[in-house]
Amino acid sequence: MSEKSLPASLERGVQIIRDYVKMLPDSPGVYRMQNAAGDILYVGKARSLNKRVTSYTQPNRLPTRLKRMIAETMQMEFIRTHTEVEALLLESNLIKKFRPPFNVVLKDDKSYPYICITGDHQFPQIMKHRGAQEKRGDYYGPFAGVGSVNRTLIALQRAFQLRNCTDSYFATRKRPCLQYHIKRCTAPCVGNVTHEEYGKQVADAQKFLSGKSSEIQSALSQSMMEASDRMDFETAAGMRDRIRALSAIQSKQDINLDEDTDMDVMAIARREGCTCVQVFFFRGGQNYGNRTFFPSHAGELTLPEVFSNFLMQFYDGKPAPAE
Secondary structure (H helix, E strand, C coil), X not given: CCXXXXXXXXXXXXXXXXXXXXXXXXXXXXXXXXXXCCCEEEEEEECCHHHHHHHHHCHHHCCHHHHHHHHHCCEEEEEECCXXXXXXXXXXXXXXXXXXXXXXECCCCCCCCEEEEECCCCCCCEEEECCCCCCCEEEECCCCCHHHHHHHHHHHHHHHCCCCCCHHHHHHCCCCCHHHHCCCCCCHHHCCCCHHHHHHHHHHHHHHHCCCHHHHHHHHHHHHHHHHHCCXXXXXXXXXXXXXXXXXXXXXCCCCCCCCCCEEEEEEEEECCEEEEEEEEEXXXXXXXXXXXXXXXXXXXXXXXXXXXXXXXXXXXXXXXCC
């Protein structure tokens, strides 16, 4: 569409919207703007359909992108809802279904990495996991990126010495592998530890990942002191190394919570038309890192509107924490 044709088409779009406004109630709902071919250009929610749609009849107050949208608008559809929350949910579903070109889009197609302790083997494996959580086990995360989850996995192996090999590799071992010799695994594959002993390693790792880090470190410190008192210095040194590994995890996280809490902390800001959302992940009171997002088309909406759209898209298909 050329700049010369824009004013006439814009005026036509404004008039079409004005005709709809006359029929709209002062109640919550969802509206859809469509072009001449019936393609959905935009899906929006409103506390008051009448007031929200009226705002499109004053194009001089709108950014250029929304003026283009109005110029392309030939018809509108509306759905009344009982509450604003119901409108928000419906808006989210429609955006996911139609992917309108003028809606705010969260450009993040990456699934977040988790740490998984498997639950379908006598000697559970600790591993990095992405995607659907279909495998039986306990999942800890999300972590902000691959780097943070890899560092945490290495430290956890040093501290709790859980296997990271596949079940097929485990089943074929005749002797301990390198992980055993560098003290990152106790070699359950060759019977080096009993099921009960390995189960204690797993339970301690689960407690630590669930936020009970102080309890685990206190127990390790006590064991180190007892080993030292009986002059078992090799065992004491092993306990010391495990404590250092756990301390390394916490020191690299920079910010941790005092409570055993699962939460995502979010902040949104805008400067010179650019909108940024920052998300910090806390699980079991520990900081699992942060991610930064720059939603597209966000500069044309208010910050509350951008944030509500962001929340619905961010948690689409992934579990939300308790807080």
